[in-house]
Amino acid sequence: MLAAGQIVFVAALAAVVAGAFVALVRIVCAADKRLLLAETRGMLCDAPDGRGISVLCSGVAGVEEVRRLLDEGYPRYEAVVVLDSVRRPEAFAAVLAEFHLIDVNYDPADDLPAEGVRGLYRSRKRCYRRLVVVDKAFTSCRADFDAAVGVAIYDYVLPLRPGIRMMPFCIGRLAIELSLEPAGAVELVRSPVGEPLLLVAREAAVAAGGFGPDLVRSIPRSRRRTLYEPFLRAAKPSVRRPVLRRGAALLLAACIAATAAAGWWEVCAVLLTLAVVAAAAEYARTCAPEERTARAASRKSV
Amino acid sequence: MTRIVMLYCAFAACVVVLLSGAVVVRRLVDGRRHRRDALLSRQYLHIVILSLMSETDTVPHFPRLESAGARMVLAETLARLVSSTYGLDLGPLRRIFRDAGLQPFLLRCARRTRGCRRARYLSLLSRLPADAAVAAAVERYGSDRHRAVRFYALMVRLAADPSMALQLIGAYPDPLSAFELSEIVSMLRRGVLPVAYEPLIESPNRNLRSLGIAIVRQFGIEEAEENLLRIASEDTTGELGREALYALCALRRPMARREVVRRMGLMSRAERRALLRCMALEGYSETAFGSPVGDEETPYFESFVLSYKRCLVC
């Protein structure tokens, strides 16, 4: 029994290691695919019909963040920003003034009930036609997203939580992924790498009653796609994270050495499995240096 | 039985050491290589553009071309230059391509790799001024397991022999996706493919028809309206009929036509609403559309149209 128990124990740990390697292979393949698609330009010229993406934003900080949202090369894209004019009157007024917004008729589609919406704003300037602002009393991010879906014009919606930013080439890459398959074949695209991404077909979100916990489960598996690339990141990444990672790695190494010296092999095996997963994650991080490379590449030269 | 656990620990420790070593090596190599490649790319780009502007027949010298990765940098630089421009004098580019041995180099790289990496080498080849022999060399990738490899093998053959474009696209085994169509049209924009829309849109071949519709939409060819209406009425449930409707919408043609109404009636609710949203985005008014899809969808359409307006008088 003891022997069988140990075999099961080792098999379980080996399965974790195998899982880590499978994820690593997927991330490496995804990096190759991203490199291939990053060189394509056909989608930027005039995107094909139907693969538009509406980004739904809750908790936008101010004008600069909205400007960053609009700084997107993909043509079939809009940013639906939900702001509370009562809670944050200065930010709201600043956005209205900067982007020349006026209140327009608000008659929400019968898709999702939206409470607390005071008004809808669009820009008088053609260059800001991709911006839509919804003035809504804030209750929760989910309620903001549900209200934004009602005015979103494109077939796919990407909710962005407060403090989350899109990485370069995010929308373009997602649009390409959607365009690789027939229209309507994909209803959900997600990525566990970086900040979690959830791109949903508008109709699927409506059918599921909004962005609730049942959203993913309500979409058939055959219509879900999982990508292993980073698309989103935190607006203010912690500068201490690399230091914490190194510290954790040293601590782990010390614990492994100590448990091996003490002869506690089972504990040592668990720690070594953790170390394999951490090393695989670190290697995967080297495969996606896009942001670092982009930053390095766009060094100004005057 | 502790031995099993000890053996596992030894194995896991080796894996950790190997992975950690790989991380360190990769970080060092990648960092230096990125810096070197950026400098080389800039140098090579300068040499190529000077060569193009100077209109001489001599092939320029590219420094450090024999070093590891330099040929790849030259291939990427040339490919990027070609895809961002049109009207370049292909003579100097062909000479550079031939003298640097880029064609056998890229074919060798494609042979040694799989999947998206192979597709990337083929993608580079498709943008470079390769000779007709490359078409024969990539023909075997036409039956590769990976869809991107099959597609970029087609692109290489299109670039090598544009006169065979219709036959090659017609014989392509997979239905062209929207992304693939946009790539072919971008080749058209560079002046590589001499195709007209009429034979495409009238063709019985699905891929050629799709390409014809994409060309009509992207170049705003309003004269193709009757062709699009015919496709919409003939292809009652498939992708082509749907594409034809979206093309009509992009051209801002009247949508209250019998063929359009009939085709919309055969769509699912989600598809119909998607098309209505597209029409609202393109600027169709609620009155110009009429109410061919019934009372259920009209308020939905109007809610979007009215959100682009503002009532001044209550």
Place this chain on the structure above:
Amino acid sequence: MHRILIVSDDPFLRDMVRFALGGLDAEVRSVSEACEIRRVSRSVLFDVVIVLTVSPFACCDCFDRRRNGLRRPVVYVVAWQHSEQTVLSLLENGADQYMTFPVNLQRLRGKVADELNRLVP
């Protein structure tokens, strides 16, 4: 000597246009972000500004109308988008010329040379 500014977050495109304009009687500078335009424009008066794919609206806003009697630079925008709305937006926002990628480098060079010849040095 005339002055040309190239604005692009893509170093390849910056260099490509910069090298294509080589030999013109002009000093060519480049920046990568729209926010740097104001900084550079404070000390240098540019004759031609070429914007490549960076959010062009942010850049065009930087070139206000005539300030203190100074001439506003001619703004060229070269981008991948072909849609009518984009072109009209750029022209409304102050772009003087809009060209699409793929671009003919000889043609771009010729247009910029003509523009510089028209300007009083």
